[in-house]
Amino acid sequence: MTSLVQWVHLVAAVVGVGGMAFVLAILLPSARVLREEHRNLLLKTVMGRFRLASWSAITLLLASGLYSIRLRAWEAPWGPYWKWLTVKIVLAFCVFTITLLLTLPLQALDRFRSRREMWLAIALGVALVVILISAYLRGF
Numbered sequence: 001m002t003s004l005v006q007w008v009h010l011v012a013a014v015v016g017v018g019g020m021a022f023v024l025a026i027l028l029p030s031a032r033v034l035r036e037e038h039r040n041l042l043l044k045t046v047m048g049r050f051r052l053a054s055w056s057a058i059t060l061l062l063a064s065g066l067y068s069i070r071l072r073a074w075e076a077p078w079g080p081y082w083k084w085l086t087v088k089i090v091l092a093f094c095v096f097t098i099t100l101l102l103t104l105p106l107q108a109l110d111r112f113r114s115r116r117e118m119w120l121a122i123a124l125g126v127a128l129v130v131i132l133i134s135a136y137l138r139g140f
């Protein structure tokens with residue numbers, strides 16, 4: 001069971017972070033070759049699918065992460081392990097918030113989305129720090 005939950009956590013992290021990297025490094029620059037109307041249509045379709053993938057990844061990361069805390073961290077005393085885990089969870093929530101703001105189908109968020117590339121780059125950078133902290137946590 002533990003391995004299955006770890007697997008779910010890792011797969012969700014790979015799909016979520018990999019998806020962000022793909023959109024940022026490959027899709028958005030490539031879409032610039034299209035005329036504006038075609039580019040907007042493509043990005044609208046992609047964002048619909050990205051929403052499904054990223055919301056699923058967030059749900060699975062939260063469920064498997066909470067389960068792992070119950071399994072691995074609950075008994076650990078307050079100290080460096082818990083401090084780094086707390087930093088990791090706060091940063092993960094920053095990534096989730098940016099992802100939700102970029103993908104929620106609300107017109108009020110269009111201004112935020114007009115700087116989509118910048119916010120995606122920030123979310124990706126923070127997610128990479130989250131993975132670094134996760135690797136460090138394994139050592140405890």
Ligand code: HEM
Binds near residue numbers: 093095
């Ligand atoms: C951007 C979001 C996240 C990413 C990319 C991420 C990534 C990872 C990775 C790569 C691992 C190592 C897996 C392993 O060693 O088996 C891990 C472990 C873990 N994650 Fe996450 N995670 C995220 C969010 C969360 C959240 C929201 C929670 C808690 C609610 C959480 C709790 C944990 C716990 C408890 C571990 C085990 C740490 C240990 O080795 O003691 N993660 N995470």
